[in-house]
Amino acid sequence: MAHQTVGHPVRPGLPDDPRAGVTEPTPACPVEITLAALHGRWTTLVVRELLRGDRTFTELREALPALSDKVLSERLAHLVRMGVIDRHRRAGWPPRVRYTLTAHGRDLGPVLQALWDWGARHRPLPPGEPGGS
């Protein structure tokens, strides 16, 4: 997926960020950056679990039973690369790894809230409902 700008039109008083005028999906756009962080199936659910508190790999698997090891592993690595979560290894046996949100990760709370709010207000067309115009 790829996305972009917006913001300038929504807030005419915004700083004249040149990224608000891009004409193609570029990774430099802030909207792209955020959607890239949340990209992938299960990603928002993993973030939600971590918003409730730090978790181990197994705890996440138990919270999301239908999520496979491979995909969970991928999602966690992705979120670490995106600076959303941190990975903490505890020495000894058995290996224990805890995942916690970074400061940036915690800042995703309001973003997910905005996504929730719009979806909650929106009727998912049951079927044949235009919208409201």
Place this chain on the structure above:
Amino acid sequence: MAHQTVGHPVRPGLPDDPRAGVTEPTPACPVEITLAALHGRWTTLVVRELLRGDRTFTELREALPALSDKVLSERLAHLVRMGVIDRHRRAGWPPRVRYTLTAHGRDLGPVLQALWDWGARHRPLPPGEPGGS
């Protein structure tokens, strides 16, 4: 892409919406609904253009030159189905079609703003910046 809930943990005072506890990516989750509406490459850029005012097919192509006819057509049909935009045909020749945001579509402004804000605050790891924890 697929996503989910959140909201309950972010706002402990939220109504006890059962959707806040789903354990897999279901279309019933509000977060899923919103991400489904914005799903697909170019989608947010098309919405941004329409937030600036209504547009015709050709005007959108000119605003987003790298976007192909086929994909633009797909995105517009998708956004209509999602209740985000309306399609207005004007009789006569040549055919003129204007696309405008619905009320729900205009409500996406704050959502895109939230996405913009997080991405703008976040350093896209240039490379090698964990996050903040």
Place this chain on the structure above:
DNA sequence: CTGAATCCCTGCCGATACTG
């Protein structure tokens, strides 16, 4: 326990060509 490697299948998106 916490993953990584592999296989395969599906769905997206771009390019090109064609129609009302």
Place this chain on the structure above:
DNA sequence: CAGTATCGGCAGGGATTCAG
């Protein structure tokens, strides 16, 4: 002008298996 039809490449993600 405003699309649709078709094709092909590639990345995403699920199941299974293997490793530190």
